[in-house]
Amino acid sequence: MEAMDKEAYEIKKDSMTRAGETKENKLMKKEVRIPILGVIEESETLTGNERYFLDHYPHGEGAYLVKIGSCYKELRDVHIRNEKTPNDRIKCDFSIYPIRSSAIVEEIKKEHEATLKDYIEECCVKILTSVNANRDDVRNVDEKMSVLIKQLASDITCLKKALNSIKEDGVASGNGISEKTLLGALEIVTKKDNNMANENKIIAYKGFDKDFKCRDFLYEVGKTYEMNGNIKCCNRGFHACESPMEVFDHYDMLTSRFAEVEQSGEIDKENNSTKICSSRIRIKAELKLADIINLGVEWLKEITMPSKIKANNSSNDGDYAQIGSSGDSAKIGSSGDSAKIGSSGDSAKIGSSGDYAQIGSSGYSAQIGSSGDSAKIGSSGYYAQIDSSGQNSVVMCAGYDSKAKAAIGSWITLTEWKSIGDIWKPICVKTEQVDGSRIKADTYYKLIDGKFKEVE
Known part of the structure; x- marks a missing residue:
């Protein structure tokens, strides 16, 4: 679809206040016409660097009305810097015109x-x-x-x-x-x-190497790719996972890149996992590690909603259990392998002893414990406390003032937040492997000043 023609909108600028002026006379009468290409929305957690790439703006150069979080903040005039990064992303600069009137x-x-x-x-x-x-x-x-x-x-x-x-x-x-x-x-x-x-389309998540390649094939964001022949998982076709966390089974957290994709055409699914193989794939958007963590938590909450599972038990000992809870102070236990547990309430206590567990929590003050191997644990709520004693696990904390510990060989991702103005924003996301020396096993860590620090 061709970019929309520019529309003109009128705004009024505040004038300088002269001594003795009343409040009503502080507005300039002069009208300034500014061309607007469209409206863009930005998360309050969006990193500052991302705004300086042209692919962040859907219609290229021009002015945009910018919504940050739940509020419209500014008009942003974007122009190309004529400078590219090593991966051919075009950089840009912009001027900002704050908007103080909701009208x-x-x-x-x-x-x-x-x-x-x-x-x-x-x-x-x-x-x-x-x-x-x-x-x-x-x-x-x-x-x-x-x-x-x-x-x-x-x-x-x-x-x-x-x-x-x-x-x-x-x-x-x-x-x-x-x-x-x-x-x-x-x-x-x-x-x-x-x-x-009318064909079936599935949203999934895919990993790539640092050059945005998979099996030596170079992909690009926004493009669609097709393949003929017999489509079968692990044999032929485009592969991705419905669970964002499962992508870490196939791609390293630190050196890989990730994207949200849309799969369609001929579809084949792997048993006992969320891996999908398709004849057609569209690369929708590149995702940062913090995005994958938050999406993983939300995905687990979604599939474990009571309306999507046969029972919402507080304890489940079978393999492949799906357990969901939305109330505060929930207590959830599972001993079976490959459990999927989702919780959105505050002060949840979640325990899992099975291997290959996927646990997601978005409530505040969650306490999560896992002793099974190859667990994937994600939390986006504040003050989370995560304890993983199983081997080869992945622990991810996106919320403020969270802490985590894990066994040797496992990975821990932590996020550091800072109050900027009246808004709390993430200023650093860091991943470390528990090697037993620099990062100790069975020791809680928080991210402080960009570094893993031992805490009680």
């Missing part, structure tokens, strides 16, 4: 949403015109083209109903729809054919 933000959002709606309607008109022009020739085209034209006509009817609903609800009202929703609607009329649109 201005709302006006910019309303105009932007309205413009996107108009753009979609234009696409509908063009496609509908094309379909109508070809109705008389349907008998002369092959069966596949006939199906496609009929499907396009059906899609346009559905989209026009959606647009009429948008008009009735009022895009410019306080309950308008988001840019993501509008662009999602536009994808309906740009899909290639009916079969591709």
Whole structure:
């Protein structure tokens, strides 16, 4: 899809306050028109360096309204620096114009949403015109083209109903729809054919080496790859894992790169794991190690929701158990192998003695213990305490003031947070292997000033 044409929005700048002026006279009357390419959202945990790469901005150079966390903070004018990194990522610089008025933000959002709606309607008109022009020739085209034209006509009817609903609800009202929703609607009329649109698509996670290669094949973010032949796990096809944590079974945490992918086409799944093999794969976005940790916790919470498992027992001794809890002060125990345990409540106590356990917790003050080998343990809540005594395990703490200990040969990832202004932000994420010398076994560590420090 071509980048959207630039729209102009009006903002007012605060003027310098003269002695004796009233509050009402502190606004300049001069209007400044700034071209806006779109709206981007950034996590409060996004590292500063990522903002200086052009692929962070979906439409390239230009001005963007930036939402950081839950608040709209600034207008950002992005321009290319004409400098590339070793992996060919283009660097950029930008100027920042802080926005202190929520009213201005709302006006910019309303105009932007309205413009996107108009753009979609234009696409509908063009496609509908094309379909109508070809109705008389349907008998002369092959069966596949006939199906496609009929499907396009059906899609346009559905989209026009959606647009009429948008008009009735009022895009410019306080309950308008988001840019993501509008662009999602536009994808309906740009899909290639009916079969591709209706096929099964699976979101998964894939590892690569430092050059973004897998088995010597170079991948690129945003591209789609296809393969013919008999698709079978560990034999032929594109491989990835539905569990973000399972990716660490195949790629080293420190030297590898990771991405969220979309798998489709012919699909084959491996038994007793989340590994997936497909004939088609799309590389959606590159992920940092901290992203993988948080996604792993959320994935475990999702698959262990009571509505997705047959029983939500507080104790489960069988292999391949799936245990989920959302209440505070939960006590969860599992002794079977390959258990998947997810908890979102505060002050949870989780214990697992089976091998290959996957444990995720997002609540505050979680206490997690695991004695099985090859465990993968992730926590995104504050004040987590993780104890792993099994061999070859991976322990990951993304939350503030968390601590962890593990056995020799295992890996520990810790995060250091700092209050910047009124916002707590992660300033360092570091991974170390427990070697028994520099990083001791059965010893709690926190990340302080960018270094692993022993704590009680």
